[in-house]
Amino acid sequence: MxxxxxxxxxxxxxxxxxxxxxxxxxxxxxxxxxxxxxxxxxxxxxxxxxxxxxxxxxxxxxxxxxxxxxxxxxxxxxxxxxxxxxxxxxxxxxxxxxxxxxTGTYTGAEFKNLVSEYVGVNTGDREHPGEPGYDNLDLFINGLFSVQAMPEQTKDLEPEMVYYQKTPARIVFELAEEAHFSKEDVFVDIGAGLGQAAILVNLLTGIAAKGIEFEPAFCAYARDCASGLDLSKVAFIHADAREADYSEGTVFFMFTPFRGEMLREVLGMLWKESLKRKIKVITYGPCTAEVALQSWLHCATPQDDNMYKLAVFSSL
Ligand SMILES: C[S@@+](CC[C@H](N)C(=O)[O-])C[C@H]1O[C@@H](n2cnc3c(N)ncnc32)[C@H](O)[C@@H]1O
Structure with a gap:
């Protein structure tokens, strides 16, 4: 026709x-x-x-x-x-x-109670274990944090870099429990995207949280989001993870920000940090398999075929 x-x-x-x-x-x-x-x-x-x-x-x-x-x-x-x-x-x-x-009064248990007054926080197994899967908790956290529309990406990703996808909010809630943070810990989200994981960890635990992000527009968005909530212990650094400074971090999180050689290079940098102090590396998604091969890390959570499960590793 x-x-x-x-x-x-x-x-x-x-x-x-x-x-x-x-x-x-x-x-x-x-x-x-x-x-x-x-x-x-x-x-x-x-x-x-x-x-x-x-x-x-x-x-x-x-x-x-x-x-x-x-x-x-x-x-x-x-x-x-x-x-x-x-x-x-x-x-x-x-x-x-x-x-x-x-006002600063909703940190830790108060923040969690506040959220659970409105929406269920179900950290249990999912119907479709092979994918992240989002639920009403994500809808709620998106509404709470997102005062602006998602910015356009301004830089092309290199082949081993992974495009932006949010960690489901229930996984960050689970992380805040499983990491057993002490108040001196510094959480670092490597490949922080729009900053949700770092902001949530700070709100759920009160500890200092940082995000490292390659895309400047995402980094600016994350900073606006944290400053809009007056979160003085949250910072976002615009950097390539291969050139970032990890000297302050004690708990590092990766929702598969990159793969292959890039991942191995950054793990090498974390290994050097582990020689100076005990660190934890927490992963989600396909990068867990590579991290599990690192002889300097011990996996504290049961190993599982489902890559969309949180894995917590501690340096030896
Ligand atoms: C799967 S997303 C994770 C987002 C975030 N951690 C979250 O949970 O909401 C991966 C992020 O890593 C970023 N990224 C990829 N390569 C990077 C690199 N070399 N240095 C810093 N960030 C990188 C991407 O721009 C993307 O925002």
Missing amino acids: TNKEPRIVNYQIPSEAAIFELQSCIEAMEKNAQLRKEKNFDERNAVIDFLEFQVIGRIEELLRVTAQPSKLGLLKYRAEKVKSALEEIDSNLFETLRANIR
Whole structure:
């Protein structure tokens, strides 16, 4: 078919039953006062998702083929109105929580309690163990930390470098437990991306946290995020991990920032640090297999075929 040939659209009148079903569903959400209670984050976000994909998406499908758009247009308007009202509750909630965090009173157990008032923190096994898998805790932490849109990448990655992907928030919660931090520890996220892991570790434990990131736009974003929460013990350094200074770190985290020779080179730098003081190396993702081969490290967590499990190594 050429572009000039007319496209045949199968105009239909959506069934009364389909319209009735959409209308009742929107009405139920308009009337559901529970969704407007700040604490009902999980339920509200399930409904926001449902509205977007099952209601608005369905109406748009019907609008593409209907000869009578007026009823559907009105339903779409109502569905969008409920959705944006629910989203506004979330954004006001996050603004309030950010102000609370800035007071400095929500560190450690207080921060964890604060989060668990709104969303479940399930660090258990996943349905799909072969992939990171994100859940409502990520949705919550993203909302809490992300005041800006994700920046564009400005530098090309070298072949062994791994593109940005967030560590699931539940894994960082697990890390904060499994690392058994002492208050003198300094956490370093190698390949820190937008800074979430370092910021979360600081909030969950109160210890100093640093991130090293190759992409300057990510590093600037992470700094803004930490300063927006007044976190004075969190810092982000724009550097290539092969040229970074590790002299202050005691617990190093890697969600596979790079592979191959680059990974071995950075592990060599960490090994030199381990000759000066005991360190821990915590990994997530495919880099765990290479780290497990290092004779100067002992793995404290049970070895597993699932690479998307946290592995904690201590220097000998
Ligand atoms: C899989 S992401 C991990 C992000 C972050 N650790 C988190 O959990 O949210 C890998 C990150 O490593 C960064 N990266 C890759 N090579 C790097 C290098 N040589 N030095 C510093 N950062 C690097 C990438 O830009 C990317 O942001």
